[in-house]
Amino acid sequence: MPDRPLRIATVATVTWLLGYALLTGLTLDAPAASLFVGDILYLVPLIAGVLAATVAARRSRGRHRTLWRVLTAAFAAQLAGESIWAAYDYLTGDGPPEPSVADLCYLTASTLTIVAVLVGFGGAGRLRHLRGLVDSLLIIVSLGALGWQLLIRPQLTAAAVWGDLVNVAYPLLDLVLLAVLGIVGMAGHRSVPLAVRLVGVAGAITAVCDMIYTYLVLFSEYDSGSWIDVGFETAESCLFLAAVVAVRRPEPPAERRSFDRGMPLLPIVISVAGTSALVVYDKVRTGVVSDLTLVVVAVLFLAVMLRQYLFAADRAGLAEELRRAVAEQQRLAVTDGLTGLANRRHLMTMLDRLRTAPGGRPVSLLVVDLDHFKLVNDTYGHLAGDAVLEAAAARIAAAARATDLVARYGGEEFVLLLADTDGPEAERLAERIRRRLRDSPIAAGDAVIAVTASIGVATSPDGAVPHLLEAADRALYRAKAQGRDQVTVAVPETERAGVPASGG
Known part of the structure; x- marks a missing residue:
């Protein structure tokens, strides 16, 4: 409106x-x-x-x-x-x-x-501020020297009053203002x-x-x-x-x-034009280049060298920012947006790599499912449910080891991929996760919510993983069928028996 x-x-x-x-x-x-x-x-x-x-x-x-x-x-x-x-x-x-x-x-x-x-x-970084300062120096020195030679110096030699000099100061400041507007506008x-x-x-x-x-x-x-x-x-x-x-x-x-699309050479063009006008004025007036013009040329040369260095450093900094941005995008592509854990896509990619990698080392998989999570959403609302998922994910990740891949598989289900880990060690880690979740209720707004988890464990002694996820998932269903809040290890004979799944 x-x-x-x-x-x-x-x-x-x-x-x-x-x-x-x-x-x-x-x-x-x-x-x-x-x-x-x-x-x-x-x-x-x-x-x-x-x-x-x-x-x-x-x-x-x-x-x-x-x-x-x-x-x-x-x-x-x-x-x-x-x-x-x-x-x-x-x-x-x-x-x-x-x-x-x-x-x-x-x-x-x-x-x-x-x-x-x-x-x-404004709002640029330190290098851009420095470059802006050098740009201003290029413009002010060149146009200021030109204004001195053309406007102020003749007034002084004519014994003019101070009022005329003050009047000349207005257009000099205005030239600087217009130059600054031109630079920032482009x-x-x-x-x-x-x-x-x-x-x-x-x-x-x-x-x-x-x-x-x-x-x-x-x-x-x-x-x-x-x-x-x-x-x-x-x-x-x-x-x-x-x-x-x-x-x-x-x-x-x-x-x-990210990169200037305007006229990054504009300050140099203005300074070169101003200096050239000074040289022409000196040649026409006296036939030789004045000391003032030589000093201005030297100052502008050093300023241009400094500016180009800052320009190159700025470009290098922007390239590094671009590299970090690409890396961040790649990280987000494999990260779950709510919990910050690896997402399902990344988990499946790592499992595919393990399937094609040489075997010989044990690999274990944990599937963790929060018990009665639908009841949490129905009772406290989805915002509270999200808070529970975030807190549970943080506790699972804290209990895991640095070498373990912790991923959110979907909904309230998490998967841990444990390289070089045999069955007993995987079972101990699963039990540690289960106790940490059970013993620490989660605060969500004004509510304090007790959380338990059922965990299925599957291990491949030789590193073969074609059916590892399915085995751990069936072990999880067996844990739920037996009363939840427990760790169940996949046993070949039991898995062949076909225990029916029990959700929630």
Whole structure:
């Protein structure tokens, strides 16, 4: 069924954005009204986002709780920055000085958003975390050096004010955010929760709008209430909606494919492109490659070598995980799901192997059947019956030797295959199992259930097993016919007499 509160929040968010865009267009030529739209109404989704993210942080678990705690801090920093900006606009008739505390709040919010994206798409192992760190280093160093040469260094040589440098910091952080979004979006994730996807969309919209804002500040003019604010408002609304989704539809963390299907070479491509642009810029500007570019090339070369080592180690680790998974599947194929003992299929496989193996060594077989087990199910229910089977299986396995194969043959019947075991030794083991079951009642819920077992024993002195299971089964029926809770050894003369079976 559709989630009504979530549907209402979605409709309200879309309606708000349409209304905000309409008001922005209508007030472009009215400075006072435009200021109200750009400074006061703009705060509405931020306030709602802080509240929704706080609730999401309280209700989430594990890594998602960390994600929403970080986003709550990002919302709060952004709200503080916008509030300071609005106060300056209304008190001075102009925006805040450059730089200001508002800029510090904005940059903090951008940094926290990057952290939130990394947390939301996390969940990888130690090697993947290290590789992600190296990937980030490749991108940040290459794009940071390029941004320094193209944007920041010219501003310094032109004796620009600190405000211009702060404005340049926005697109640099946005480049990092877009690069991180590109990596995590193509790093093999699947089943990514909707809330995390909305966080990624909001980050991408914010990055693009920040770049446009920086261009307007440096080369044109920006005023509160302009069209670019609609983009920022859309990003804040996406974050608010992501918080609502996280509250209403808790989802598991993003999963990863066993092997990356995206673009594992993307960080290398970005770093090579950035470094190449640096070299071209140096050649065009001065005719020689600068010391900064040489240092960047050296750092990136070492980072690429480390990354490829981590990549190979990650692949080796995944191959080992695959090997263990295959081994676990093979184990499950021969294991009874309820008791954890070998299943009937595995028992029959081992008997077939013994039939074709050279003889000469004694082999014994025990067939253990819990007495009156149907009455347990009828009286206490099937859950209690399962508990009795699990406990009985554990006690039988504990009484057996390390070399014995203990299997659940079906229902309440168990079989033990005893290699290199003669008749008297097999009978002693059967008696030990019978006493252990009889002397230790089994707790199943509020009930304490007394359990006894009838056991049939059959031995082949020379290891021939064609009819060993049938002989032990007939001995079991004889034990039941004689009153249950006893061990009966298969005797050739008795077996030929054809004692009738007695179930239960």
